[in-house]
Amino acid sequence: MRLENILALSKGSLLGDPSVSLFESVVFDPSKVKRGSFFVAYSPDDIALALQNGAYGVMFDKPTQICDSEVAWIKVDNIDSALKKLLRFYLLEKELQVYACDPITLHLSSMISTPSNFASIEGPMSAIWDKLWPLEKKSIVLFSPTLTDSEIFIEHSQLIRAQEKTITIIEQTLFETSFIHNDTFYERQMLSPFFIPYLEHLLFFYTFLRIPFQIKGFSKMGHFIPVFTNSRLESKEFGSSDRVVIFEPLLELIDEQIDFLDAQASWAKIIYLLPESMRSSLTIGVENFLFYRYTEEVLSILQAKSFHFALVAGVDKSILNPSRSAMRQLELDF
Template sequence: MRLENILALTKGTLLSDPSISIFESVVFEPSKVKRGSLFVAYNPEEIPEALQNGAYGVMFDKPTQMGDREVAWIKVAELDNALKKLLRFYLLEKELQVYACDPITLHLSQMVSTPSNFCNVEGSMRDVWEKLWPLEKKSIVLFSPALTDPELFISHSQLIRAQESTITIIEQTLFETSFIHNDTFYERQMLSPFFIPYLEHLLFFYTFLRIPFQIKGFSKIGHFIPVFTNSRLECKEFGTSERVVIFEPYLELIDEQIDFLDAQASWAKIIYLLPDSMRSALTIGVENILFYRYPEEIISLLQTKDFHFALVAGVDKGILRPTRSSMKQLELDF
């Protein structure tokens, strides 16, 4: 990677007069720096170690004490934005096939084994860089515009969606599904039937693009997360109580999940705890909705209400404190 290209793309300022003009790699951890690396200094305190390990350049956006003038000290306005511009430019030659999808489909793809020429990407710009930079030419990339800036890519297409059902549900509860796909039986997957339509589209996408895949399991999707509790809101092992608090951090899914619970658990006492910001956006006619302004209010609301299922939007399951006996099981389940 040439120094002059980095400066042109990032609009960075070179604050030294180095003799070097090319970097061998871009590195984020000082322990991984090798002679010739450009070190991206999210933490300025790590710069001395990076220099000791042979960094030829340092890119930074925070006040930094510069040392060796033979090192290329590159000051940029904001590191994430600078990296996005660099990555966007250097991905051009890779001719990637990029597809956009919703967050659930993206997270489901992380539960499926695929070849190295397929990549699902989300996270910080550093995470995105480390996933995309090593990709081979013409690899396939799946991302969600809700989680990753779409401007990172020159162009992208929408996920190719299934036109007919290829998954047959054999048995289901609210939080587990046994199903058949392509003559393979997947028994008691930790996957709510709520996710099956999303999985349908994902597997069709793989099939259509001839991407080999193997389902690993669905234990950590990060959506519609059930936590079984007792009357004191102590976390219990999966399936061992009749009170379940369901957490959904992604607010855009709440209306769909309300409809799902209403259809699949019409017999149950269900309450919905939603942030006050959603008050004006909800469909009129939904009953048993409680609004909270601060996450601290959620525990009090759950303690004062009788329910079988409580759908809690916009917070993490960490607001409930697991008992010692259930902590290990909860880590395995979620």
């Protein structure tokens, strides 16, 4: 990567008069810097090690002491914005096929083995850069506009969706599924039936674009997260209690998950614990819809209610493991 291109695309300011004009690689971890690298310094504290390891250039957006005149020091207003402009330009020659999808489909794709010419991306800008930069020409990329700025790409298409069911569910609970796809039986996958329509679209997408894939098993999703608890809200082993708190970080998915629980667990006592911002005329007077203003209220509400399933929106499951002082206060409140 040439210095003049970095300056032109990032709109950065070159400090000093360095002799270098070309860099071998772009690196974010100072311990991985090699002679000739261009180091992106999210933290000024990392610069000394990067220089020690041979960095020829440094990009930064925080106050930094310039200590080596032979190094190309590039000051930018915002590192992520600068990287987005650089990446957008350099991806042009790769002619990538880019597809947008929802966050659940993207997370499912990260659990399925695919060849190196396919990449699903999310996370900080540094992780996205490391994933996209090595891709070969005409590779296929999947991302979610909810999680990643779509302006990284010149253009993208929507995920190609299945028009008919391609998965047959053999057995299911609320949180596990055994199913058949393409004559292959996948037994007791740690995947709620809630996710099966999303998986169908993803596998159809792979098949349509002739992307080889292999399902080895699913780890826990970052959505519709079940935590089995006792009456004191202490976490128990999976499947060992009849009191489950389900956490969903994305508010956009709550309506769909409410419909799923109402249909699949009509026998159960279910409560829905939602942020005050989701209160509407449709929920007025509905006994199992409860609302919280502050995250700290969630535990006390759960403690006060009896339920088989409690769907909690917009709160992390870590609230079930509060500090001892917080637990003592909670006990005093009751």
